[in-house]
Amino acid sequence: MPTRTLVGHLKICDGQIVWADEDAYALLDFPSGSLDDMPFGDVLAPAAARLMQVPARGAVDGRSVELHGRHESLLVDVRGERMEDSCVLWSFTLTARGGRGQRLELLSRHDALTRLPNRLPSIEELAPAHPPEDEVERMLAVCYLDLDRFRDVNEALGPAGGDAVLREVARRLKAAVPNDAAVARVGGDEFALALGVGSQEEVEQLLEQVLARLAHPFRLQERSTRLRTSVGVALMRHGEQPTEVMLQHAQQAVFFAKRAGGGQVHFFDAGQAQEQQEEARERQRIQVGLALGEFMLAYQPKVDMRCGRVIGFEALVRWQHPQRGLLQPAAFVPLIEDHELVERLGDWALGEAVRQAAQWLDTGTRTSISVNISPRHLLRPDFIERLGLHLARYPQLQAGVLELEILETTAIKDFAAVADFIVACQALGVPVVMDDFGTGYSSLTYLRELPVAALKLDQSFVRGMLDDPEDEAIIRGILVMARGLGRKTIAEGVESVAHGDALMALGCTLGQGYGIAKPLAADRVPDWIGEFESAPPWGRADGCA
Ligand code: C2E
Ligand code: MG
Ligand code: MG
Secondary structure (H helix, E strand, O other): OEEEEEEEEEEEEEEEEEEHHHHHHHHHHOOOOOOOHHHHHHHHHHHHHHOOOOOOOOOOOEEEEEEEEEEEEEEEEEEEEOOOEEEEEEEEEEEEEOHHHHHHHHHEEOOOOOOOOOOOOOOHHHOOOOHHHHHOEEEEEEEEEEOOOOHHHHHHHHHHHHHHHHHHHHHHHHHHOOOEEEEEOOOOOOOEEEEEEEOHHHHHHHHHHHHHHHOOOEOOOOOOEEEEEEEEEEEEEEEOOOOOHHHHHHHHHHHHHHHHOOOEEEEEHHHHHHHHHHHHHHHHHHHHHHHHHOOEEEEEEEEEEEEEEEEEEEEEEEEOOOOEEOHHHHHHHHHHHHOOOHHHHHHHHHHHHHHHHHHHHHHOOOOEEEEEHHHHHOOOOHHHHHHHHHHHHHOOOOOOOEEEEEEHHHHHHOOOHHHHHHHHHHHHHOOOEEEEOOOOOOOHHHHHHHHOOOEEEHHHHHHHOOOOOHHHHHOOOOOOOOHOOEEEEEEEEEOOHHHHHHHHHHHEEEEEEOOOOOOEHHHHHHHHHHHHHHHHOOOOOOOOO
């Protein structure tokens, strides 16, 4: 009786598969949810049983599973090793005896869903046996296709609908490329092509057709879904590099296609790839810095210039880098803006700001703190829940002590989500202010619907207002509009007493800027408030408390 064995590894962190042997991944399709809470046998046995079409009878003790079919049996041996608290590395061996062994072998090379191979052929397999003379200079293009926002499609159509879309993508891909091109499904929503071409233009033309076909609406469950696809391409003389290396290059290139907005083709560029690797290293360093507590918040005062009172502080993140010194956000925030790390940094900043506000309160300084929230962070489904948890740790803090600043550009991009976000924050006693206002061209209608507590005039207009009549006109316009809509305004970039005077003359009395104070270390704040309020630069107008 023939025997076939498949050995695989899966690394599961926080309930998600983060790494798997391609074979293993293709063979097992997993239920979503918290996998690492489950004995692995419970996950593997049904998945393997389904694929092997043998009834899952027999012993499942969490480590070793034996499945028996009518004519043959499948033996699953599982070993797990806990790597970190949230990660487990599982290795397993599937042994099939009897006729199903063939199916196991097929499955180990083919993706069960689309029936495509799960890897590209090797260079040797791709090379024509006897290349014609004039074909010697032929090149090989390896393309990595990644469906944009496929997660949304899956959510909208459900897993079965998502599977149907993937099968249709596979079908369209095969139909769109020449017969001798290789097509593979190399990941969940990732496909690869390998084809011989004569020039870059030839690949471009072909991919244009491929993308057009994939962009046709998919009709499913009486709904129509559209897909966009990003493509990375590695193009080389045939045989110069193994297909796996070219595929890695193509995968690096797809990152740039995605970053440029998706739905496009990007060719691999070695310099760019190196830059990307450096950025990845730098991100890793940020992650380490967060774990080591190298980040801190500086606090820049916001004042009522007319009354000479401090109204609160803006928390601005700084990185005390052990080698590079104190780094400003411009040196590291842009690197993580599109990355999960920005959520962690933001969450840390929220926790730190409420801790600081509570500490000041304990020592008699009652003031509010505003925290900048990145677009990606605020759209996180559990943002409000986390915000509530941070606040719950300090019940002594009153409503309004914590404030959030969000960018005008975020509000324009995802209006409905941002409107819900603002309402939910308000319900927790956290007002939301629109930062850098004037840079995003938001329409008046939008603004009327967004319940923001205040608009923060962008510093570029404020700084220029003394010399540039156009900047002054923009500020004037924003102030009139804000007044009409009943929104407070605060100016950032108040670089001098003269800026403050000019703003007050236009009716804007709240300000923040170097002319008042640069961002301060937390321990300077209580004294600074006393110093400022005892001798405010603009005096104290009539009627102020
Ligand atoms: P922002 O929220 O618009 O913050 C104001 C920036 O302007 C701060 O720069 C502040 O130091 C600077 N500034 C204030 N007054 C003046 C002035 O009179 N003249 C000039 N030239 N500059 C002034 P900083 O600290 O470098 O922060 C830059 C940006 O980084 C912030 O812009 C904000 O968008 C972002 N950022 C800061 N902290 C965080 C954070 O914790 N999380 C996130 N996601 N972003 C942050
Ligand atoms: Mg801000
Ligand atoms: Mg700003």
